[in-house]
Amino acid sequence: IRVNPRLTIETFREKCPVTAGEDVIKGLTQTPKTLPPKYFYDDQGSLLFEKICELPEYYLTRTETKILQDYASEIAHLTGSCEVVELGSGSSTKTRILLDAYQELGHPLHYLPIDISGGILEQSAYSLLEDYPTLHIHGIVSTYETALKHLNSSPLPSRMIGFIGSTLGNLKPEECHVFFAHVVEALQPGDYFLLGVDLHKSKSILEPAYDDSQGVTAAFNLNMLRHLNRLFEGNFKIDQFEHLAFYNDTKHQIEMHLKSLRSQIVELKTLNLTIEFAEGETIHTEISRKFQFEQIQEELQTLGLVSLKHWTDENQYLGLILYQL
Ligand code: AVJ
Numbered sequence: 001i002r003v004n005p006r007l008t009i010e011t012f013r014e015k016c017p018v019t020a021g022e023d024v025i026k027g028l029t030q031t032p033k034t035l036p037p038k039y040f041y042d043d044q045g046s047l048l049f050e051k052i053c054e055l056p057e058y059y060l061t062r063t064e065t066k067i068l069q070d071y072a073s074e075i076a077h078l079t080g081s082c083e084v085v086e087l088g089s090g091s092s093t094k095t096r097i098l099l100d101a102y103q104e105l106g107h108p109l110h111y112l113p114i115d116i117s118g119g120i121l122e123q124s125a126y127s128l129l130e131d132y133p134t135l136h137i138h139g140i141v142s143t144y145e146t147a148l149k150h151l152n153s154s155p156l157p158s159r160m161i162g163f164i165g166s167t168l169g170n171l172k173p174e175e176c177h178v179f180f181a182h183v184v185e186a187l188q189p190g191d192y193f194l195l196g197v198d199l200h201k202s203k204s205i206l207e208p209a210y211d212d213s214q215g216v217t218a219a220f221n222l223n224m225l226r227h228l229n230r231l232f233e234g235n236f237k238i239d240q241f242e243h244l245a246f247y248n249d250t251k252h253q254i255e256m257h258l259k260s261l262r263s264q265i266v267e268l269k270t271l272n273l274t275i276e277f278a279e280g281e282t283i284h285t286e287i288s289r290k291f292q293f294e295q296i297q298e299e300l301q302t303l304g305l306v307s308l309k310h311w312t313d314e315n316q317y318l319g320l321i322l323y324q325l
Pocket of ligand 1: 052165167170210287
């Protein structure tokens with residue numbers, strides 16, 4: 001739908017598993033129970049995530065912003081004029097740094113944000129249109145997979161798919177594989193892929209980042225249950241669950257869980273689902289994997305992606321890698 005001469009937004013709801021709920025049934029009927037992290041992001045969840053990004057303990061956003069501030073102009077020089085596609089665009093705050101760099105070089109600005117939360121996508125699109133008078137936006141509200149399948153040809157000679165913010169960490173190794181294959185399929189030879197990953201670091205930095213003192217991450221985790229209640233006429237009692245986050249140093253991943261504080265039965269009406277919880281039983285809601293450059297390079301090389309350059313911050317907390325197909 002066209003809502004402004006410089007903005008179109010497409011929504012793929014039917015194909016979006018968030019409304020289907022099959023993955024919820026699957027996750028809650030297996031042992032241990034799990035839920036896919038994309039259910040964090042209703043409009044409220046997206047707002048809570050924005051709050052997380054500002055927490056003193058959550059170094060990720062701040063660090064990646066710094067890397068982009070330092071190197072966006074180098075990235076723009078390396079790619080030349082291109083359409084910027086972003087997977088999981090959220091508030092698009094960091095993307096502004098990239099758009100500024102392309103603008104500085106006098107390149108036309110075309111941005112294609114992809115997000116599962118329509119509210120935040122639309123809101124940030126309007127705010128971008130105001131601040132960038134020549135910017136054209138085509139947004140897609142759907143899962144990454146669906147959006148990547150529906151990309152039209154780029155309005156500019158090349159395209160850069162950005163997947164920053166360390167969202168890759170939410171994917172299990174097998175899922176990463178499938179995801180990268182979809183990215184490569186959406187790219188034409190010569191196109192770019194910009195990937196941001198969180199790097200290995202000590203537990204004493206990682207754990208507080210996912211269990212902050214103000215309880216914002218706890219609220220973010222618990223909000224998933226509220227989201228499910230709304231989507232599927234559920235009756236999760238939010239105060240009967242507790243946020244848990246810890247670093248698994250064998251798998252190099254943060255794990256977030258919701259722990260049932262007592263034995264209880266929960267119903268999700270429209271899914272025809274009744275779930276029993278034992279006291280202390282957990283639902284695994286997220287993994288947030290931490291990577292090493294070499295590990296990523298190896299995997300992407302086999303898919304035909306050539307790494308042009310990578311950057312990091314002074315503490316080597318985060319990595320940003322630019323690939324070309
Ligand atoms: C949006 C996936 C990058 O894993 O750090 C923040 C989500 N979870 N706090 C992350 C999140 C808990 C975040 N990503």
